[in-house]
Amino acid sequence: MHSWTKRVPPVHLALGVLYVAVLILSTAALHGESAPYEQVAEGARVVFGLIGMVYAIRAARQPALLPRLRQAWRAITVSLAVLIASPLVVGGLKAAGITAADDVTHxxxxxxxxxxxxxxxxAPMNSRDRLKAALDAGTVLAGGVVLLWYVSFGPYVDAHGLSPTVVVAAGVYPLVDLALLFIIARALLRGSDPSATRPLRLLAAGTLVLFAGDGVHGYLHGHGQIEMHSPWQFFCWITTDALLAAAAAEQCRAISAGPREARAEVSGGRHLPFAAVAMAHALMLIAAVHEDTLYPWGGLAIGGTVLSALVLFRQTLVQRESDERALTDSLTGLANRARFRATSYRNLARNARSGRWSAVLVIDMNGFKEVNDTLGHKSGDLVLVEFAEVLKRCVPAPGLPCRMGGDEFSVALTDLDHPSQAYDIAGRIAAEMGPVAIDNQLIQLAASIGVAVSAPGELTHDEIVHRADLAMYRAKALGPQTRWAVWQESLEPQPAAAA
Structure with missing residues (x-):
C-alpha cells in the first residue's frame, strides 16, 4: 500500500501546508482575532511571491529549457517582483496622491x-488546427466578455453613463483580464511543449482564479464599492500567487527529474468553449428571470439556450467520434499505434509512482501472408478480425490490445503486482488460438508473442517495446505454431569481437 504523500512532490506539499496556514491566519484576521485582514493578506502575497520568484529565477537560468521557455520564466520573475514590491509602491503612490495605487500595481x-x-x-500544429484553436479561444474570450459585462462593466456604465472617462475607469481591468483569458485559453486548447505541460496547467489554474478575483473587484467597482477590497478578492489573489509559486517549483522539479518522454494526449482545455457558451446562456436566463417576464426576452433566452444545448451536444458527439476514429483501427476496432504509444507512456509513468509493474506484448501473426496470397485480402482481413476478437477475450481491463498495422499487434498492460500476470495473459492468448472458418475453409490462427516487463521506473517506452520485439523474434524462431517468449539478456545483440 503506497501512501498518497509519495505521489505529491515535497515542494508542493510544503506549499499546500503554507497555503492552508495562510487561509487560517486570514480567517482569524477577518474575525478580528489578529492583525488587520488586509495586512495579513498582503503579507501572504509577498511570501508566495518570494518563493515563486526564487524558483522562477532558477528556471529562467536552466540551459536545458527551450529559449522561449526561459524567456517566459524571466517575464514571470518580473511579474512576481512587481507583486513583492507592491506594498512599497502602493505606499509611495498613495503618498503622492494617486488614489488608484492598488490598481496600478495590479x-x-x-x-x-x-x-x-x-x-x-x-505544441506544433498545422495552419488549420491553429485557426481552430484560435477560434475556440475566441469563443472563450466572448464568454468572458459576456460575464464581465454582466457582473461589472455593464452595471458601472448603467450607473455612470457611457463616456470616455467611464470606459477608461471601468475598462482597464476587463481589458487586461480578457487578454489574459484569451492567451491562456489558446495555450490550453493547443497544448504546450512537453517540457512545460504541468507548469502551464498550474499557471492556467492561477489565471482563471485571478480572473474570478478581478471579476469580484469589477462587481464592487460597478456597484460603487471600489474603496473596498473584499475577503473573496484577496482569497482569489492569494490562491493565484500560490499557484504561480507551485508552477515555478514544478518547472524546477521537472528539470531535476530529467527529461520526460513526449506523449500524445488530449488537450486539457477542449471543453472550455462549451463552458463559455453554457455560461453565456446561463447569464441570459438569469437576466430573464430578473426581468420577471417571459415576453419577449424570457422566451427568447430559453429557446436560444435549448437550441445551443442541442447543437453543443451534437458537436460533442461528433468530436468524440472523431477522437475515437483517430485512436482506433477501423478494421478490427482495436486501439491503433498512436493510442498504444500514448497508453504505454502513461502506464510507465503512473506505475513508476505507484510501485507496480508494466508490461508490453508484441505479437506477429504466423502464416498470414499465405492466407492473403491464396485466399485474397478480403479473407486476410477476416483473419485479422478473428484474431482481434481473441485479444479482446484474453486481455482483461485495464490492459489495452492494439493493432499496430498489417498483421502486427501489441498489448499494453499496467498495474501488475508481479511479472507472472503478463506471462499468464500471453499463455491465455496462445491457448485461445484455434481454427476459424473463413470462406468455408478452416484456417488455423497462429502467432508469435514476445513479452517484456518493466519494474517500477525501470524502462522507457522504447526500451520495453524493443525487448518485447526481441522476445517475439525468439518465439517466431521456435516454430510456425503459436509460441510465446519472455525477454532475457541473452536475446540482446552481442557486440562484435575485436579483431
Missing amino acids: VAFVIALLVALQRFPL
Whole structure:
C-alpha cells in the first residue's frame, strides 16, 4: 500500500501546508482575532511571491529549457517582483496622491504575467488546427466578455453613463483580464511543449482564479464599492500567487527529474468553449428571470439556450467520434499505434509512482501472408478480425490490445503486482488460438508473442517495446505454431569481437 504523500512532490506539499496556514491566519484576521485582514493578506502575497520568484529565477537560468521557455520564466520573475514590491509602491503612490495605487500595481502584475504566458512554447500544429484553436479561444474570450459585462462593466456604465472617462475607469481591468483569458485559453486548447505541460496547467489554474478575483473587484467597482477590497478578492489573489509559486517549483522539479518522454494526449482545455457558451446562456436566463417576464426576452433566452444545448451536444458527439476514429483501427476496432504509444507512456509513468509493474506484448501473426496470397485480402482481413476478437477475450481491463498495422499487434498492460500476470495473459492468448472458418475453409490462427516487463521506473517506452520485439523474434524462431517468449539478456545483440 503506497501512501498518497509519495505521489505529491515535497515542494508542493510544503506549499499546500503554507497555503492552508495562510487561509487560517486570514480567517482569524477577518474575525478580528489578529492583525488587520488586509495586512495579513498582503503579507501572504509577498511570501508566495518570494518563493515563486526564487524558483522562477532558477528556471529562467536552466540551459536545458527551450529559449522561449526561459524567456517566459524571466517575464514571470518580473511579474512576481512587481507583486513583492507592491506594498512599497502602493505606499509611495498613495503618498503622492494617486488614489488608484492598488490598481496600478495590479495591472502591471497582470501585464507582466500576460507577456510570460504569451512566450510559453506551444505544441506544433498545422495552419488549420491553429485557426481552430484560435477560434475556440475566441469563443472563450466572448464568454468572458459576456460575464464581465454582466457582473461589472455593464452595471458601472448603467450607473455612470457611457463616456470616455467611464470606459477608461471601468475598462482597464476587463481589458487586461480578457487578454489574459484569451492567451491562456489558446495555450490550453493547443497544448504546450512537453517540457512545460504541468507548469502551464498550474499557471492556467492561477489565471482563471485571478480572473474570478478581478471579476469580484469589477462587481464592487460597478456597484460603487471600489474603496473596498473584499475577503473573496484577496482569497482569489492569494490562491493565484500560490499557484504561480507551485508552477515555478514544478518547472524546477521537472528539470531535476530529467527529461520526460513526449506523449500524445488530449488537450486539457477542449471543453472550455462549451463552458463559455453554457455560461453565456446561463447569464441570459438569469437576466430573464430578473426581468420577471417571459415576453419577449424570457422566451427568447430559453429557446436560444435549448437550441445551443442541442447543437453543443451534437458537436460533442461528433468530436468524440472523431477522437475515437483517430485512436482506433477501423478494421478490427482495436486501439491503433498512436493510442498504444500514448497508453504505454502513461502506464510507465503512473506505475513508476505507484510501485507496480508494466508490461508490453508484441505479437506477429504466423502464416498470414499465405492466407492473403491464396485466399485474397478480403479473407486476410477476416483473419485479422478473428484474431482481434481473441485479444479482446484474453486481455482483461485495464490492459489495452492494439493493432499496430498489417498483421502486427501489441498489448499494453499496467498495474501488475508481479511479472507472472503478463506471462499468464500471453499463455491465455496462445491457448485461445484455434481454427476459424473463413470462406468455408478452416484456417488455423497462429502467432508469435514476445513479452517484456518493466519494474517500477525501470524502462522507457522504447526500451520495453524493443525487448518485447526481441522476445517475439525468439518465439517466431521456435516454430510456425503459436509460441510465446519472455525477454532475457541473452536475446540482446552481442557486440562484435575485436579483431
